[in-house]
Amino acid sequence: MEIDRKLKAAIAARHSVRAFSDRPIEPAQIEELRRKIDSINAQTGFHFALCLDEPEAFCANKPHYGAFSNCRNYFALVAPKRGAGERVGYYGEMLVLLAQTLGLNTCWVALTYEKAKVACPVLENEKVHDLIALGYGTTQGVQHKSRDIKHVSNVTETSPDWFRAGVQAALDAPTAINQQRFYLEWLGDNRVRAKALLGPCSKTDLGIVKLHFELGAGRENFTWA
Ligand SMILES: Cc1cc2nc3c(=O)[nH]c(=O)nc-3n(C[C@H](O)[C@H](O)[C@H](O)COP(=O)(O)O)c2cc1C
Numbered sequence: 001m002e003i004d005r006k007l008k009a010a011i012a013a014r015h016s017v018r019a020f021s022d023r024p025i026e027p028a029q030i031e032e033l034r035r036k037i038d039s040i041n042a043q044t045g046f047h048f049a050l051c052l053d054e055p056e057a058f059c060a061n062k063p064h065y066g067a068f069s070n071c072r073n074y075f076a077l078v079a080p081k082r083g084a085g086e087r088v089g090y091y092g093e094m095l096v097l098l099a100q101t102l103g104l105n106t107c108w109v110a111l112t113y114e115k116a117k118v119a120c121p122v123l124e125n126e127k128v129h130d131l132i133a134l135g136y137g138t139t140q141g142v143q144h145k146s147r148d149i150k151h152v153s154n155v156t157e158t159s160p161d162w163f164r165a166g167v168q169a170a171l172d173a174p175t176a177i178n179q180q181r182f183y184l185e186w187l188g189d190n191r192v193r194a195k196a197l198l199g200p201c202s203k204t205d206l207g208i209v210k211l212h213f214e215l216g217a218g219r220e221n222f223t224w225a
Pocket residue numbers: 014015016017018065066067107108109110111112113130141142143144172173174175176177178201204205208
């Protein structure tokens with residue numbers, strides 16, 4: 001499928017970008033991103049939002065890792081407080097990859113932003129899980145260091161090609177502090193199990209990783225166990 005081919009190219013090209021130019025996002029791209037958000041929200045009941053020209057959330061001078069510069073736009077990933085982490089990761093990463101296909105750059109943000117300054121409504125039972133910084137980067141970012149494929153999966157010489165391709169795409173995924181705390185297991189035939197290991201945001205990471213695996217392996221080749 002054409003769209004999956006584009007998303008796979010986006011997986012290879014994407015790196016976190018934390019410094020943005022002043023160029024405003026094109027109206028046609030805003031429309032496409034909003035359409036995707038509407039379809040995700042209709043499917044999940046989440047309240048993901050696109051916040052444009054709202055620099056406040058990134059103004060705070062926090063001593064955490066990750067320094068943002070000129071971030072004026074972001075996705076706010078608003079979803080139920082409990083039990084939504086993995087799906088926030090999965091659907092949030094759809095927005096990341098779509099943005100990349102449109103020539104935009106992104107960075108997931110769990111810590112280094114000002115929660116009280118997020119410019120969108122949040123219902124009583126919900127919270128802002130993460131932001132995704134968005135804009136035209138001043139650079140395209142750099143490839144992160146990766147764990148060995150054998151540390152994150154049970155891949156061997158006899159594993160099917162689609163499994164290996166899925167794990168490779170998973171290794172390209174963004175994870176919090178680049179921890180890559182996940183394990184992908186081929187159970188024989190067409191069955192695959194994905195597990196989050198202990199670590200901050202590892203449930204969100206798992207959802208991100210599962211989307212990457214699906215695109216890398218091809219959804220027609222396997223089912224999740
Ligand atoms: C759930 C999640 C939370 C993150 N939170 C932050 C953050 O608070 N601040 C930051 O600068 N980067 C954050 N990142 C970005 C990671 O540091 C980055 O994805 C990782 O180092 C891998 O680099 P890459 O995205 O360029 O491949 C986060 C990433 C994920 C997936």
